[in-house]
Amino acid sequence: MSKPQKQLHLTAFMRPVSLHTGAWRYPGSYPDANFNLAHLTTFIQKLEAAKFDAFFMADHLAVLNMPLDALKRSHTVTSFEPFTLLSALSVVTTKIGLAATASTTYDEPYHVARRFASLDHLSAGRAAWNIVTTGNPESARNFGAAAHMEHADRYARAREFYDVVTGLWDSFADDAFVRDQASGTYFDPGKMHVLDHRGESLSVKGPLNIARPVQGWPVIIQAGQSEPGRQLAAETAEAVFCSPRDIGAAKALYADIKGRAEAAGRSRENIKILPAAFIVLGDTLEDAQQKRLRLDSLVHYDSAIASLSVQLGSDASGFDPDAPLPREIPDTNASKTGRAGVIKLAEEEGLTVRQLAQRLGGYGGLAFVGTPAAVAEEMGEWLAEGAADGFTVVFPFLPQGLDDVVERLVPELRRRGLFREEYVGSTLREHLGLPRPRNQFFE
Template identity: 80%
Template sequence: MTETNTKKLHLTAFMRPVSLHTGAWRYPGAYPDANFNLQHLKSFITKLEAAKFDAFFMADHLAVLNMPVEALKRSHTVTSFEPFTLLSALSVVTEKIGLAATASTTYDEPYHIARRFASLDHLSGGRAAWNIVTTGNPESSKNFGRDQHMEHSDRYKRAREFYDVVTGLWDSFADDAFIRDRESGVYFDPDRMHVLDHQGDELRVRGPLNIARPIQGWPVIVQAGQSDPGRQLAAETAEVVFCSPRDLASAKELYADIKGRVVAAGRDRNHLKILPAALVVVGATVEEAKAKRLELDSYVHYDSAIASLSVSLGVDASKFDPDGPLPTELPDTNASKTSRAGVVQLSQTEGLTVRQLAQRYGGYSGLAFVGTPETIADEMAVWLAEEGADGFTVTFPFLPQGLDDVTEKLVPELQRRGLFRKDYEGSTLREHLGLPRPPNRFFE
């Protein structure tokens, strides 16, 4: 255990106001109105800060997702606060926790993005982070005047250039540009202001940004891509990678690949933190935790759940007996074999009925830690020691109880083992994450 005592986990909270799990709003004690209830969000972030989480991370979409109406009408994830307005409000009721907003390089302008993150960084005393997304949801294009969604490779090409422009705009002023000398009447030194004058393939942006350099130099850069261009963009630009490996083996492969690309790009491997997304369900016993998860899944309506299972299996699962086991003989299909094998394995290891399998896939079927504070801490310690992760992007199964279980039970266990901080090391998000403040590319 000595290695894990020197290396610590980083924990961020990946938030939708009611949880990412589609059944969560029906769980006992949940706040179904949290999408537009600031009081609830204040209480969540206050608890996360008391537990010393690195950051509060707002997921986002730029459209009402395209779902069959039977699923859509049951989903609480359709509408909620917009990230910048919400995080700016929450910055006032917190002092230390990082504030990560999702913002799209496909459907926004670099001048706006640079400005809003710089402003959030100034407002919050250096706690902003930008989750760079290229917006994969094709429905979004129709909300922004385009009939065709931009191709994957074009989106990544634009994202790379967009990043260069935004970081260049953040460097518009040297840190010491603002003299504010009352006597001479000189407010700032124009020699310490840089006009970017970017002329690229995708973007033309003159600058300078009309905002002083952010407190962190640049807000922390977050990326979620797992595709090849996504990994490469992350290796060149990201400081936090939020990914979705299925298990420790695939996490280790991803970790080694991305860290290798970071070094190949000439960067320090410790300046990019890999934080897989994980659902965390805590119980007094492993059985209780599993039962909580099954109860949560049971709130996913069968009509909307069965479609998700059918996609994963590549067959129409609505023909099966919902309360029986998954048939052992499944018809041939073009669906991904890995995906189907995952379903079969899950049905066997957990002994789930077709209904329960459907509800798992309709709710949340990614990486999950389900157990006691001790068993989860054991697992997280292994992921950290074996280089599957530098920490986790935690998803709560339901709120507020699922969050309280983590902050009141799991975090103290991690702290007891020396796996997580007992207090913040500094005041900016970069300091929490052990990341350097980037130099200004135009000024000493």
């Protein structure tokens, strides 16, 4: 018997209207989805019918800091809070994983441990925690912190926060609750552990007032790509959500994180690398590209040119919008992180300044644009070449972009043996092929 083919894992990285800033204006979109549970119910049920691993709710802890004139065009300013939303969606689904973001900088480990444990019990083992350290300085001002915590401090606190949360999840042995009505013993006190953590950043006594989660621990997700971010992921994450610009960068990142995980004493199999992929499908490559151009054209030029200026490290507002990018771009003191990539993108796709600006202002990350067959083929290459264990799918617009993926791409992946036909297990850990952690305090 031949070894079963390796398959992709697929999670959906969601904002109710889409992550693309122009998506709410796309024909057929649901601009009111931010507070419309019926729409979100439809989305998650379609993703579950397609056997996606998880529904992953993106999040912010502030209204993003941008000039009012750009802010007023943004549908990403407001939406449901992730825990309340995912708890509601847990009731209308039975298999798909439910991933929520929670900050280690502006929350308390007792609260975070408790909410994820509760979501895991409500959903019978489908919760995942996306650990974020919250880089947005606007958030600090919503939590009484005048200055944003330094990058290194945030990562040190995050590491300790993870130890406390996982320690709290292990407060009770899996079999602690005997509920013996005759003797009157509700739980075995020898199977309750008081954490009594006193560390650099945190002091938490415990025990947690929740039974051990169904999955032992909810699945741990992380997105960090900085040096401390990669190290934190290697030590703690079970799914990594990253944004490499192409397959070459992805392979390097994949090898680096898996290597670091091994160096930390973990199995390479227990950390899944799932790059974020913006997927636009069409009947032909041109059709898909036209959809994307149309979507990008819905990003207001003022917002778009601001994004381009940031990435070029130069004020682009004086450039001719309908001409190619000028050959000579003046230097400024601002960051030029993305300049080379931006110039390459403009050349490769023959974009005007306007189109380039709208691309960056809409969704600037890794994209797969083409026919379902071509995209399925490419995703298979990423898997085969060790660039990814699957993808964190970003839909360009909803509902059509989601329908395209589940109705057209998923069947192409299945034809190639690259994606499951049915769920095998019932917990998110089982979908992802991750082991259930042993309780660190009890056999």
